[in-house]
Amino acid sequence: MGILNYGQRRPSLKHPEYLDYVRALPCCGCGVHGQQQAHHPIGQRFSQARVSDCLAIPLCDPCHDKLHENWPAWEEKHGSQWMHAADTWEQAVRDGVWNLDKKICGYLSNG
Ligand SMILES: [Zn+2]
Ligand SMILES: [Zn+2]
Numbered sequence: 210m211g212i213l214n215y216g217q218r219r220p221s222l223k224h225p226e227y228l229d230y231v232r233a234l235p236c237c238g239c240g241v242h243g244q245q246q247a248h249h250p251i252g253q254r255f256s257q258a259r260v261s262d263c264l265a266i267p268l269c270d271p272c273h274d275k276l277h278e279n280w281p282a283w284e285e286k287h288g289s290q291w292m293h294a295a296d297t298w299e300q301a302v303r304d305g306v307w308n309l310d311k312k313i314c315g316y317l318s319n320g
Contacts, residue, residue, distance in 0.1 A: 224262035230306050231265045237293040238272030238283070246273050250290035252280045264294040 228247040235242050245267035249260040268276060276283040276290070284290060301307055 222259065222261040227262050227301065227306060228265055230301060230304075231267050231297060234267040234297065234300070236269040236272050237266050237297075238268055238275070238287050241269045244269050246270065248273055248276065248290075250294055251277070252284075252290070263298060264291070266290060266293040266297050 231247040232245045233243075234245065236245055246269075247262070247265040248268045249262070249265055251260075272283075272287075280290070287293075
């Protein structure tokens with residue numbers, strides 16, 4: 210999973226268009242449509258402030274609250290946030306959200 214390994218490059222972390230896209234996807238926890246927030250993975254040694262918008266995942270309010278209350282329990286039930294982030298990102302690529310030629314996502318950039 211290459212996209213998770215390039216955090217040291219400190220690319221731009223803000224991608225508001227991607228967050229809009231993520232919010233329109235069904236919830237990662239329960240599959241509900243139309244009421245998601247874009248959640249940035251939390252836990253372990255990762256500080257939320259440094260997690261790129263590229264890794265945001267869709268969560269409805271109740272699922273989002275549960276995850277923030279106790280993320281290890283949430284992951285046990287629903288799977289890793291990073292797995293969901295990768296799935297969400299791959300879906301976005303399939304939907305053409307990322308323009309790979311322009312490398313708008315810093316995680317794809319070499320510079
Ligand atoms: Zn949900
Ligand atoms: Zn969150």
